[in-house]
Amino acid sequence: MEIPGPERRADGGLGAIADAGGLHLYQLRLHEEYGPVVRFQLPGADTAVSIADPVLLEATAHLDERPERLFAFLEPLFETGNPQVMPAGEHAPWRRLLLSVPAGRASHEQRLPHFTALTVSLADRWAEQAGDAEGDDGRPVGLQKDLTALSLRMICAYALGGAEITDPERVVSAFEDILTAHLGRLYRTPGPVTPEEAAERGREGERAEAALVLLRRTVDRVIAAHRGGRGGRSDVVGALVEAGEEPGRIRDTVMVTMLAAHHTTGVAVSWALYLLSRHPRTTERVTEELDRVLGNRAAPGYADLRRLVQLEMALKEATRLCPPGPYGARRTDSALVVGAYEIPAGATVFYPFWAVHMNPEYWPEPDAFRPERFTPQESAARPRLAHIPFGIGPRACEGARLAMVEAMLILAVLLKRFRFRLVPGHEVVPVERFVLWAADDIRMTVGLRNAV
Structure with missing residues (x-):
């Protein structure tokens, strides 16, 4: 059976993606119109097939090659080749090496006090500009800017030998400058440009070059700091050094x-706070649970995280509606049968996480924010791949479990202490980056909730 999809366009599909407002929104539109399996044009892929049904996705879960052209926008970051498209034969041992760094409960529990200290430090800074319990809104904060900087500090403390980054906000901005410049080129429609557009592209390129210099210097400092600290396989750098990896691959x-x-x-925490701010009854259930479980404590211990059921359901529902990575892709090494369709060898299989999460067959009223979808009973009734915020198969996110621990901790500390309100008039617009970003951040005011 022929795979349905739109008519081919001379521009390779660029115009359709631009008209939709980005690739992630284009995927939603395609699946609404053509169903769970869609053939479409995509820059960097000769044949692209998108699959938004979790049952059909099972037939693709073994795929372990990524299409190189589709991830070419990341190439400027790396010296020895883009790890995102590392051939399967190299990727499997590299992944095993990364996963050999302690990543289970004992490791997470050991690092939790340091994660907590970093989170409380951010909360203290927010408290200085917070409103009071009487309704004063205080000064706004940019959730994504501050929370991605916090996450960067956490990953350095956990996986990179305890290295400290003195200005994480600049590092986060540097990544954004590079991704903005190179993703823009990937989906730029051909044609004449105005002098103003040409000048802006030039400035964008200059910012990206300066950002790359900053990032490489930061990486070198992280590695240099590690040499003077602990060694062995207890962190990513130590594991790579012990395995004899070349310096370029380590960087x-x-x-x-x-x-x-x-x-x-x-990004996951910022979207969760945004969605909770729009649903006060859900927020009330979450904060009542926090008060009951934590009492007068400002932060949870590791054992407390499993008792924060309402919070976990809210976080999972937030990652359904706003998955941090809105899509993934693999390449078929041979012809593949998916349902009634055959996908040819060499095709790009597109994983539209957002469209999977919005599939009404498995998520009734998919636009609604309903954390109760993630009770054990509801979760057991759905296919395994109905909720895939961290990807699927051998290229799924290695740090998914750590990310959930970090996100639960951050949300618990912040929601125990503050109430969040969207700045009046501020519009939150999801945009495509390497992750699901907000065009002008998520600007919210924080008010003191409890004295802790």
């Missing part, structure tokens, strides 16, 4: 770890 691994890990947690 690239540090770079990709910083990029992926700080985005995942910081």
